[in-house]
Amino acid sequence: MAAGGWEAVVMWPRHRLEDPVAVDGIDAADGAPFRRVLVPVESLSQSASALSLAARIGAATAGKLRLVHVRSWDPPMPRGGGRFYPESSEEATAILEAAMTFAWSRGVEASGVVVEAQSSSMGMAILAESAGWGADVIVLPSRPRRWLGLGLWEKAARQIERRAVCPVLLVYPGRT
Template sequence: MFKRILVAVDGSAPSDKALDAALAVAREHGGRVRVLHVAAEMLHVGGSDSDEVLGIGQEAAARVVGRAMATAAAAGIDADKMLFHSFGERLGDIVANAARSWGADLVVVGSHGRQGAGDTPLGSGAGQIIRAAPVPVLVVR
């Protein structure tokens, strides 16, 4: 049923739980996982350290994705990765487009990401993904 599972990761504890759930679904259904990390780029106006700040953000994103890929490999699940650098695009739209272009059957996301819960029950990122996704979304607390 779920052969192509897209899981959004950001390095938070709920994201780690979402990855675990995605791997379990893949194991149960003989599927594969695509690990997606959306690195939100902060534009630094002026100053000479813009490239350094961007480099630090890219290194952090690579660590998040690398850790998720190692977890998938340790679980014996076929996985690949997609690292997307966002310059003002909405998370829900990015995830929905990634799901469409890859032909995902399921999107898995943590209920709260790095940004925290805020005032919304599912966090703003998870809520965006639920509204925009072209396939079922599994939200993991």
């Protein structure tokens, strides 16, 4: 386990490297440092480990962070009106602001965006933002597997792992 109570695993597109990542000297395969780091943020408490690692990468490479919060919606029920959003736009903005403050407090340049997407397409929305911004790496907060099924975030993480064109760092909270 890395210092700071978290563990990271590198997920390169289409295959997995099993060795845990040492933060010092993280570089892309061609030797270019990760200077554009994208971090999807679900909530500050669940994303703190990934934000901490991303901030360390950004500080080490003088890079920039792009924080993305997906405000998901469910399609309308038949004869049920419009879309259903589990959180308000104010709540989504507050989550993103807290994450940006976290990054800025560590001396890293960070920008952020709230995107809206159907719940089943959260991962694709994050990948679209990654491609549009030109991310060198995605630092993805993750959780241990559940006993029954996958939640929305886990499904989005799997979409990202499978379809990302840049390296993905999966960051699990510390298991103490």
